[in-house]
Amino acid sequence: MQDDIRRVYKAHGAGNDFAILVGSGECIADEMAAAARELCDRHRSIGADGLVWVDIAALPGPAQVRVWNPDGSVVGMCLNAARCVMVLLHRLFDITQVQIRFANVVIEAWVVPGGARLQFALQASAGNDLEVSAIGPRAWFVNLADPHVVIDWDANAAMHEAPLADIAAAHASGGGLSDRPSNCHLVARDGGSEYHRIRSFERRVEAETLACGSGCVASYLALSLEGEHVFQTTSGDRIRLAKTRSHWSLEGPALMVFDTDVRIVALGGAA
Numbered sequence: 586m587q588d589d590i591r592r593v594y595k596a597h598g599a600g601n602d603f604a605i606l607v608g609s610g611e612c613i614a615d616e617m618a619a620a621a622r623e624l625c626d627r628h629r630s631i632g633a634d635g636l637v638w639v640d641i642a643a644l645p646g647p648a649q650v651r652v653w654n655p656d657g658s659v660v661g662m663c664l665n666a667a668r669c670v671m672v673l674l675h676r677l678f679d680i681t682q683v684q685i686r687f688a689n690v691v692i693e694a695w696v697v698p699g700g701a702r703l704q705f706a707l708q709a710s711a712g713n714d715l716e717v718s719a720i721g722p723r724a725w726f727v728n729l730a731d732p733h734v735v736i737d738w739d740a741n742a743a744m745h746e747a748p749l750a751d752i753a754a755a756h757a758s759g760g761g762l763s764d765r766p767s768n769c770h771l772v773a774r775d776g777g778s779e780y781h782r783i784r785s786f787e788r789r790v791e792a793e794t795l796a797c798g799s800g801c802v803a804s805y806l807a808l809s810l811e812g813e814h815v816f817q818t819t820s821g822d823r824i825r826l827a828k829t830r831s832h833w834s835l836e837g838p839a840l841m842v843f844d845t846d847v848r849i850v851a852l853g854g855a856a
């Protein structure tokens with residue numbers, strides 16, 4: 586393969602889709618930010634909600650994982666991408682378990698039928714300030730590795746018709762309920778049950794995505810839930826979430842879509 590041609594893997598976790606690059610060692614952050622802008626473009630390239638770099642140098646030990654939004658900004662933690670990485674490493678190396686390390690969050694991952702299960706701890710610490718604060722009668726700001734606004738939507742009002750992009754622009758873009766651009770989630774709890782519907786608008790994707798794993802965690806925290814809860818995402822897929830003491834368990838679908846060779850201009854390929 587020529588030096589400027591890279592293997593790119595396309596995968597999705599509950600419809601949240603990613604272009605994934607695999608390599609040994611650290612990547613160059615500026616180059617990857619530019620590669621994210623290039624590869625995530627849905628009109629001119631593969632198209633994705635984010636670009637993922639997986640450093641496999643230490644396998645079967647920890648995989649270092651970095652994620653960039655389509656605008657080239659860094660994602661703190663991406664739980665849908667984490668499941669995709671587990672499924673990809675299973676495909677490539679036949680491993681069924683791996684530790685995935687984001688900059689501030691360490692995740693244990695296992696392959697399960699149709700997807701992956703993740704286990705992780707989220708603690709308030711210097712690099713990962715966990716913050717949940719009420720910002721309205723039924724709205725919360727939740728800071729995980731990235732900022733989220735959660736709005737508790739009346740389950741009797743048609744959530745699928747809600748103008749999510751407008752709500753995010755009014756309340757989660759830095760001028761409304763939160764003072765900084767945030768991901769914005771509408772959550773409706775059916776009959777007070779353990780079953781929730783969620784719609785997510787992701788900052789820096791600047792669009793509604795089909796699912797957001799961190800958004801499910803933020804919603805669980807905002808709504809002060811306990812025990813196991815299921816979030817049905819816009820894609821119709823389900824993300825199962827439970828918390829015991831400080832440990833979270835998240836299970837959901839992840840699928841490889843295709844892989845292909847791409848000349849990436851940002852990584853030195855000729856335009």
Ligand SMILES: N[C@@H](CCC[C@H](N)C(=O)O)C(=O)O
Binds near residue numbers: 659665768787798
């Ligand atoms: N989709 C992700 C989280 C994405 C975070 C976001 N775009 C940001 O930068 O804040 C997930 O599944 O966790």
